[in-house]
Amino acid sequence: MFGVLKDSDKRFKNLLNGDWVGSESNQFIDIYSPLDQSLLGSVPAMTKNEVDITMATAKRAQKQWKLKTVNERADILYKAADLLLEHIEELAHLLMLEIGKDMKSSRSEVSRTADFIRFTADSGKNVSGESIPGDSFPGFKNNKVSVVKREPLGVVLAISPFNYPVNLAASKIAPALIIGNSVVLKPATQGSLSGLYLARIFQLAGVPLGVLNTVTGKGSEIGDYITTHKDVDFINFTGSTEVGRRISKLTSMVPLLMELGGKDAAIVLEDADLEMTASQIVAGAFSYSGQRCTAVKRIIVMESVADELVQRLEEKIGQLKVGNPLEHESLDVVPLISTKAADFVSELMEDAVEKGAELVTGGHRTGNLIEPTLFDYVTTHMRLAWEEPFGPVVPVIRVKSKEEAIEIANESEYGLQSSVFTQNIEDAFYIADQLEVGTVQVNNKTERGPDHFPFLGVKSSGMGTQGIRYSIESMSRPKATIINLHR
Structure with a gap:
C-alpha cells in the first residue's frame, strides 16, 4: 500500500x-x-x-x-x-x-x-x-x-x-x-x-x-x-x-x-496541593524529553513552599523512565532529536552551574540522551531562566510574592501558556488575568489539548x-x- x-x-x-x-x-x-x-x-x-x-x-x-x-x-x-x-x-x-x-x-x-x-x-x-x-x-x-x-x-x-x-x-x-x-x-x-x-x-x-x-x-x-x-x-x-x-x-x-516557541511557566502559590502540583509539573516538563512547545519550561514558586516542592519534584523525576525507544516500549525521556539540540541544552546547563544554580538531580549526558534535570536557585541572570531548551531540563525560580511571579513570567519574550497552582480561585483568576499568554492552565500542566479548545500564543509565541x-x-x-x- x-x-x-x-x-x-x-x-x-x-x-x-x-x-x-x-x-x-x-x-x-x-x-x-x-x-x-x-x-x-x-x-x-x-x-x-x-x-x-x-x-x-x-x-x-x-x-x-x-x-x-x-x-x-x-x-x-x-x-x-x-x-x-x-x-x-x-x-x-x-x-x-x-x-x-x-x-x-x-x-x-x-x-x-x-x-x-x-x-x-x-x-x-x-x-x-x-x-x-x-x-x-x-x-x-x-x-x-x-x-x-x-x-x-x-x-x-x-x-x-x-x-x-x-x-x-x-x-x-x-x-x-x-x-x-x-x-x-x-x-x-x-x-x-x-x-x-x-x-x-x-x-x-x-x-x-x-x-x-x-x-x-x-x-x-x-x-x-x-x-x-x-x-x-x-x-x-x-x-x-x-x-x-x-x-x-x-x-x-x-x-x-x-x-x-514557548517558555511556559508553572507558578506555584503557598496553598497549592504540592503532591498534585509536582506530578503535573514533572509530566508536563519531561514527556518526550521536553521537546514540546507546551512543555513546562520553568517553575516559579513561592519561597515558603519551595523546599518541599523541590523535594517532591526530585522524587518524581527519579521515577521517570529514561532510555532508547528501540529497547523499551514506554519511556518519558529519550535521546534528543540531534546532536545540535543536545549541545544547546548542555550549554544552558553549564551556564546555570557557572552562575551558581544548584543541581538537584540529573545533569548527565550520554550521546544525545540527557537525564531529566532539575536546577534550584536559578536567577534571572541565567540563560536557563529565559531561553527555551527544548530538552529535559527545568529551572526552579524562587519568589516572595504573586506580583514578583507575574513580573518574571511576563518578562519573557514568549507568551504561549502558563500554569497556576493554587486552591484559591480568586488568586487563580487574578494571576490568569495578569499573565501575557494565550492560555492559562489552573492546577494542570501546560498542554495543547483538547483540540477543539482555542490554542494560541502571543508575543514571540505565535499569531x-x-x-x-x-x-x-x-x-x-x-x-x-x-x-x-x-x-
Whole structure:
C-alpha cells in the first residue's frame, strides 16, 4: 500500500497531482534515525521550478475542490481517520524511528490525529453563515439583506515541525480541506517521512488529484521561495520563533497562522496541593524529553513552599523512565532529536552551574540522551531562566510574592501558556488575568489539548488562533451577497 512512496534504494517521492514523483535535480536529503543513526530513507531536494509546478497544480485543483459539498469533503476525512487507525502500528513504528518517540507515545499521536480529523469533519459540516437585515442599521430601510457564507482562501501552505510530524501536519491539512482549500505540505526535514506517509493516507482516502501535494527540500534553497510564492494564499506554520519571524518579515498581504516557541511557566502559590502540583509539573516538563512547545519550561514558586516542592519534584523525576525507544516500549525521556539540540541544552546547563544554580538531580549526558534535570536557585541572570531548551531540563525560580511571579513570567519574550497552582480561585483568576499568554492552565500542566479548545500564543509565541473551529475560520473568509429589494 505504501510502496509507491519510495524505490528499492529507500529514496522517497513527493505527492504531485496524484502521482508519486522524484525530483528533476536527482538530489536527495538523507534522513537518519536519532536512535541509532541508521539511514531511514532519502527525500527529494526539490527545485524552485518544481515548487512552481506544485503550486500551479494546487491552484487549479482548488477551483474544483471548493465546489464539492461539505458532506463529500467530510466523507474523505472520515475515511482518512479510519485508515490512520488501520495502519497505526506501521506509522507509529516510523515515528519512533524518525523522531525518537517511544512506541506508546507514537501510537497516541496517530490515534489522536484520527480523532482530530474526524472531529474536523464534524465541525466542517456545522459551519454556517448568516443573513443580516439592512434595517437593523440606523438610516436604512428594510430593503436590503446580506447573505453571508464562508469561502475558502485558496492554496494553503502547511509547514509542520519535527516533534509531531503526523498530528501537527494533519491539524493544518484537515481544517484546510474541509472548508475547500487545497494544501501544499512542507514537512520538517526530520519528520518528512512520516509526513509523506500521512499524505498517502489522505490520497488513499480519496482526496482528488492536486488537492493535496507535498514538497521536500533544503530550506536554504526553497524555504524563502515557497513562503513568498505568488500562488500561496495562506501560511500555517509550526516551528521555531526564529523561522516564524523570518516568514513574517518576508511575506506581504498573506495571512499567517503560526505556533512558535514557548517558555511556559508553572507558578506555584503557598496553598497549592504540592503532591498534585509536582506530578503535573514533572509530566508536563519531561514527556518526550521536553521537546514540546507546551512543555513546562520553568517553575516559579513561592519561597515558603519551595523546599518541599523541590523535594517532591526530585522524587518524581527519579521515577521517570529514561532510555532508547528501540529497547523499551514506554519511556518519558529519550535521546534528543540531534546532536545540535543536545549541545544547546548542555550549554544552558553549564551556564546555570557557572552562575551558581544548584543541581538537584540529573545533569548527565550520554550521546544525545540527557537525564531529566532539575536546577534550584536559578536567577534571572541565567540563560536557563529565559531561553527555551527544548530538552529535559527545568529551572526552579524562587519568589516572595504573586506580583514578583507575574513580573518574571511576563518578562519573557514568549507568551504561549502558563500554569497556576493554587486552591484559591480568586488568586487563580487574578494571576490568569495578569499573565501575557494565550492560555492559562489552573492546577494542570501546560498542554495543547483538547483540540477543539482555542490554542494560541502571543508575543514571540505565535499569531492567530488554532483549535478545530478556529483553524477552519482562520483558513476561510466571510463572503457577503447583498440582496436589494426595489419596491
